[in-house]
Amino acid sequence: MLNGLWLGFFVVAMVSALAQWLVGGNAGIFAAMVESIFAMAKLSVEVMVLLFGTLTLWLGFLRIAEKAGIVEWLAKALGPLFLRLMPEVPAGHPAIGLITLNFAANGLGLDNAATPIGLKAMKALQELNPIPNTATNAQILFLVLNASSLTLLPVTIFMYRAQQGAPDPTLVFLPILLATSASTLVGLLSVALMQRLRLWDPVVLAYLIPGALVLGGFMALLATLSATALAGLSSILGNLTLFGLIMLFLLIGALRKVKVYEAFVEGAKEGFDVAKNLLPYLVAMLCAVGVLRASGALEFGLEGIRHLVAWTGMDTRFVDALPTAMVKPFSGSAARAMLIETMQTQGVDSFAALVAATIQGSTETTFYVLAVYFGSVGIQRARHAVGCALLAEFAGVVAAIAVCYWFFG
DSSP: OOOHHHHHHHHHHHHHHHHHHHOOOTHHHHHHHHHHHHHHHHHHHHHHHHHHHHHHHHHHHHHHHHTHHHHHHHHHHHHHHHOOOOOOOOOOHHHHHHHHHHHHHTTTHHHHHHHHHHHHHHHHTTTSSSTTOOHHHHHHHHHHHHHHOOOOOHHHHHHHHTTTTOGGGGGGHHHHHHHHHHHHHHHHHHHHHTTTOOOTTTHHHHHHHHHHHHHHHHHHHTTOOHHHHHHHHHHHHHHHHHHHHHHHHHHHHHHTTHHHHHHHHHHHHHHHHHHHHHHHHHHHHHHHHHHHTTTHHHHHHHHHOOOOOOOTTOHHHHHHHHHHHHHHTHHHHHHHHHHHHHHHHOOOTTTTHHHHHOOOHHHOOOOHHHHIIIITTTTOBTTTHHHHHHHHHHHHHHHHHHHHHHHHH
16 A cells, blocks of 8 residues: 555656646756655654654653553553454553553644654554554554544644744634544544444443543633633643653652663663664655655645635635645645745634644644554555545544634634
8 A cells, every 4th residue: 555655646746747847838847856855855864863862762761661560550441442442452461551651642742752652552563463564453543543643732733823923822722622533533433444343332432431521521621711821721731741741650660669760771772773764764755745745736736626616616715724734644844834834924813824723733644654653663554544544634624624614714
């Protein structure tokens, strides 16, 4: 699947470039594409430099958590649920605790913490994989839920809006929460359908229903807060949780007689091995995306959507936000650039900018997650992971547009 997808990026880019040259007379398009290849190769290394320190840091703290028994405790607590959602993972397996930590970090918008934990979880799941180059059902479910990225506190989106001068950076908080909930739900349901998981199982419902009630109550509570209080809560809660997690690992480790410094260094060494394995996959995917963007294929698709929407008589304001949606599956940095560009050109509180911000916070970067998570363990055959992840991302985009018309239309 990934082989065909990667090749398809280059083929589509070539067709678009030939059309611009032969029909539009743009002979410089090929130079732009070649330049983009080298630029993306350079970007891949820059991304790896940033990930290198993060991986080293968090894998060090994670080793402390493992030796302190925290991961094992989480695995036992959530064992009954994951025995049904991931029946091939044995009860009490360390992967379950790691998956739980990853989801918690994603939910709080702590991307730097979520990625290394997620890579560790994928490696643990790979130990159970009978066919090393093919994704298992458990790995697919984990990846799709990561790609849908349920985010309860989208702190980074607030930061982008504040940087662009938004008087109320948290204005999109509830729209993002609703949109990301929709993407996660669709991701879970699509994987459950493909893998024939029984979501109506009493044990599954015993976990999911209270979770939904807690989320609903949290949303109701946040809706009563002022914008200032909400912004303050988002910042304090995110940073407090991040540092509190570190202190929890250290204190429990110390209480259980773990040599925390030695354990940290031992875990941090794994960051070098993980980072070394990631670079080829990042170069391959980012270069393909760069060529696709430089060829004008994405811009051409956007203009076609605008004409189609106008032809149906629907409002076209949301189309100006679609560049973020169109590049988000491929490149998180490109999506951030598109979001900032929309804020600058349309206005930070324009309808298009609000939709773009909600889209940015509603899902993850599907193909980046696919390349990093599967690439870290050498998986080449993704099976239904791509389709389910893209369906979840599409649901998040549609929900973001619909919710923004509800809130701001």
